[in-house]
Amino acid sequence: MDSLITAAALALASGDALGALKRVALRDDPPALALRGIAMAQLGDLARAKALLKNAARAFGPREAVARARCVVAEAEIALVSRDLTWPVKALDAARKVLEAHGDRVNAAHAGNVAIRRLVLIGRLDEAERALAALDPTPLPPALRAAHELVVSGIAVRRLRTEAARSAFDRARLAARTADIPALTREVEAAALVLATPAARLVSRGQERSLRLAEVEALLSSRTLVVDACRHVVWSAGNAVSLATRPVLFALARTLAEAWPADVARGTLIARAFRGKHADESHRARLRVEIGRLRAALAGLAEVSATKRGFALSPRAAGDIAVLAPLVEGQHGAVLAFLADGEAWSSSALAIALAASPRTVQRALDALAGEGRVQSLGRGRARRWMSPPLPGFPTILLLPGPLLTD
Template sequence: MDALIGAAARALAAGDPLGALDRVALRDDAPALALRGIAMAQLGEFGRAKALLREAARGFGAKEAVARARCVVAEAEIAFASRDLGWPAKALDSAIATLYAHGDRVNAAHARYLTARRLLLTGRLDEAERRLAVFDARLLPPALRAAHELVVAGVALRRLRSQAARAALARAERAAREAGIPALSAEVESAARVLHKPAARVIAGGEQRLVLLDEVEKLFAEPPHRAQSTRRPLIIDACRYAISDANATVALASRPVLFTLARLLGEAWPADVPRDTLIAHAFRAKRADETHRARLRVEIGRLRAALGTLAGIDASSRGFALKPRHASDVVVLAPPADGEHAAVLAFLSDGEAWSSSALALVLGASQRTVQRALDSLAAAGKVQPVGDGRARRWMTPPAAGFATALLLPAPFPS
C-alpha cells in the first residue's frame, strides 16, 4: 500500500471523504477506485459509488480475494443505505466467508452487521438477533461498535423493549463519540429521538391520546402476578393488525375485513355499532342493501370464531357490540398519524430514499399497490419522488414528529 492510498483510507475511516478524494481523485488503479467509491458513498452519491466499486472489484487480480470481498461489502452497505433491499444477500455471505478465511475479522464483522441491518429493515427480527449474537461487539472498532448498537436498538424498538433500546443507544453514543465521526454521532442522535416522539394513539372510552413507546410497552406488559391477569385490557392493535389480552393473541393481518370490524367495535365499546356503519367501513358501501347485511352476518360469525376466547360479539337491535371475556377494558392502539397509507409513510419518515420495490418487499404488498399509494401521497404533498425510471426513489422529510417503530414489520408481541 503506497502512502497516498494509506492516507486516503485513514481519511475515510475518520469520516473525511473530501480529504480522501484529494489524495486519490486522479488515480484509476483498483485500490484508488475502491476508495473513491467509498468516498462518493459517504457524500451521498450512491450511483457513482456503486459504479466505482464494481470497476475496482474487476481491477483486482485473482490473488486479491480480500480486496474484492471488501468491495462487495462496501457495495452492500451502499445498497442498504439507498434502500435497495433486493441486492443479492448471497454475495455478502460469500464475502463474509472470504474475509474470515483470510483473517480480516473487522471487515467480516462489519459485513455481519450489514446482514443484520437488512434483516431488521425487512422485519426478520429473530434472524437479525442471531446474526448479532455471534460476535462480541466490544472487540469492534468504535465506529463499527456504534453501528452494531444501532441495529441492537432497532431490534429492541421493534420488540417494544424501550429500556433495552435506550441502553443500546447510550452505548452507540459513547462509541460514536470515541470514533470522532460527526455523521455517525448525528445518526445516533436521530435514532435516540424516536424514544421521545409519539409512537401511537390510544383510543378508549370515546377518547384518544398520543402515547410514547414506554407507555405502549406498559400496555402490553404482563401483570406481575397471575391473579392480576384481568387488569390487562383487550388490545386491538391497528399498527400490527392483531388482537390480544393477557392470555392469547389473534393475528388478523391477512383478514382486513375482520380486523376493520373488530376495530370499529373496539372504538365504540362498551356501546354497540349500527349495522349500516359497519357495512360502510368494512365493505365501503355507500348504501346498505340486503346482500350487504347478509355478508355482514357472515363476517361477524367469522370474527366470533377468530376471536375465540378473547371476546364475544352480541347482537343488538341496531347492530353489534364487543364483549371481552377476560379483560375488564378495551383499548384500540392506532398509528399516531392515521390514514389509508400510514404504513408507507412510516417507512418514508426515516428520511431515507426508498424505491417502490423495496417498500413492496418490506410491506409484503405488490409493487403496483405500493406505487398507487405513493402516487396518492405525492398528490397530497406528503412524499416526493427523486430521479426517473428504475433509479426513482421516494422520500419525505422526517418532520412529522412521530416515531414509527410500531408500524415497521415485526412479530406481534405475545
C-alpha cells in the same frame, strides 16, 4: 501499502472524507479507487461511490481476494443506504466468507452487520436475531461498534422492547463518542429520538391521547383488551390474535372497541365493515355470519354479544378496551412509513420491503404523488421516491415485523 494510501485509510476511519480525497483524488490504482469510493459514499455521492468501488474490485488481481471482498462489502453497504434491495445478497455472504478465511475479522463482522441491517429493514426480524446471535462484535472498532448497536436497538424497537433499545442506544452513544466522529454521533442521537416521540394514539371511552413506545409496550402487556390498528392485531395481557388477513373482522372489532362500553347499531357496523350505504337483508345476513366468525376468532380474549339495536364487545378478563391507532391514518400508510426515513426508495425496493407486488406499490406511489405527499426523482430504472420526514409519524409501528410474543 504506500504512505498516502495508509494516510487516506486513517482519515476515512476517523470520518475525514475530504482529507482522504486530498491524498488519493488523482490516483487510479485499485487501492486508491476503493478509498475514493468509500470517501464519496461518506460525502453522500452514492452513485459515484458505487462506480468507483466496482472499478476497484475489477482492478484488483486474482491474488487480492481480500481487497475485492472488502470492495464488495462496501458496495453492499452503499446499496443498503441507497435502498437498493435488489443487490445480490449472495455476493455479500461470499465476501464475508473470504474475509473470515483470510483472518480479516473486522471486515467479516462488518459484512455480517450489513446483512443483518438489511433483514431488519425488510422486517425479517427472526432471521436478523438469529444472525445477530451468531455475530461476534468484539473485533469491531468504535465506529462500527456504534453501527452494530444501532442494529441491536432497531430490532429491540421493532419488538417493542424499549429498555433493551435504550441500553443499545446508550452503548451506541459511547462508541460514537469514542470514535470521535460527529456525523456518527448525530446519527445515533437522531435514531434514539424514536423512544421520546409519540408513536401512536390511544382511543378509549370516547377520548384519545398520544403514546410513546414505552407506553405502547406497557399497554400491550396490560390487562386492557387492545385492538391494534397499526398491526391489525387484537391483544390482551400479551396474548395476540392477528386479523391482518381478515379486514372485515378487524373493521368490526375496531368499531365495537371504539364504542365500548356502549353497543353499536347494525347499520353502523354494516357501513364500516362492508361500506354499504343502505343496509338490506343480505347485508344483515352477512353481518350475522361475520359476527359469528369474530366471536370464534376472539373466543379466548373477548365476547361479542347481541343487543336490541346491534352488538357490543366486552373483555373476558376484567379490564378496559382500547384502540391503538396510528398518529396519521389513511390509505398507503405503510408506504409513507418507509418514505418517512428521508431516504430515496425505488418502487422495487418498496415492494420487497412491504412484501407487496410492484404494481400495487406503484399505484400507491402514484396516488400519494397526486396528493403531493411524495415526490419522485429521476426516470425509468433510476426513478426514486422520497418524502420529507413527518413530525411524530409512527414509522416504527407501521413497518413490517412481529411484536412482543411473535
